[in-house]
Amino acid sequence: MPHLQLELPSKYPLTLKRDLAKRLGDLYGAIMQTTPDLVDVSFRELGEGNVWRCETPGPVQSAVLICDIRSGRPPEQRARLSDALMKACVEALDLDPLHFGVEFTQHSGDEIYRTILVDGVVRGGLARDWSPSEAITPLVETLRNEQSSAADRGSTAGS
Numbered sequence: 001m002p003h004l005q006l007e008l009p010s011k012y013p014l015t016l017k018r019d020l021a022k023r024l025g026d027l028y029g030a031i032m033q034t035t036p037d038l039v040d041v042s043f044r045e046l047g048e049g050n051v052w053r054c055e056t057p058g059p060v061q062s063a064v065l066i067c068d069i070r071s072g073r074p075p076e077q078r079a080r081l082s083d084a085l086m087k088a089c090v091e092a093l094d095l096d097p098l099h100f101g102v103e104f105t106q107h108s109g110d111e112i113y114r115t116i117l118v119d120g121v122v123r124g125g126l127a128r129d130w131s132p133s134e135a136i137t138p139l140v141e142t143l144r145n146e147q148s149s150a151a152d153r154g155s156t157a158g159s
Contacts, residue, residue: 001112001127002028003068004085005042009051009061012093017043020092024085031081032073033135038114053099062099065089071106072130078104118144 004024021043025036053062065085069078082102090097112127134142 001040001068001070001107001114002032002038003040003042004028005044005066005068006089006093007044007046007051007064007066008093009046009048009063010093011045011047012043016092020088023088023092027084027088028081031084032069032077032130033132034130035134035138037138053101060099062101063089063093063095064100065102067102067104069104069106070109070112070127070130116144 021041022036024041025039028034028039029036049061051062051064052059067081067085086097086100086102089095090100109127109129113124114127115122115124117123
């Protein structure tokens with residue numbers, strides 16, 4: 001988490017998608033006060049005629065960016081993110097900004113399960129709610145330290 005899902009009416013080259021994914025992850029990390037290594041980006045290339053905005057006088061092809069994120073950020077922060085992500089997608093994918101939308105679904109941390117590598121061992125657990133402290137100490141580093149501390153406590157408990 002977060003998961004940024006682009007629903008697109010066209011197909012794009014792998015290198016363009018990889019570069020855009022990095023850009024979106026970096027923007028997300030900077031604006032949402034966390035680290036880009038938490039961001040997953042999906043490109044759903046649905047093809048021509050498969051994404052529509054129902055406008056007057058009739059539907060037009062569009063694109064949508066769906067952002068599944070941890071709750072806790074104020075609306076102004078999400079608006080800044082929307083603007084930055086939209087600009088990056090419109091520029092990279094040559095999309096019409098009038099036919100591109102950004103939508104958010106917010107989740108509590110305990111609705112997300114992630115794994116990390118701690119001292120060569122894969123560890124998993126439910127995420128935590130977002131905190132501004134992630135701007136200072138990356139969440140992955142905090143989790144790694146907690147997992148290491150828990151492992152250390154467990155090894156000393158039997159001594």
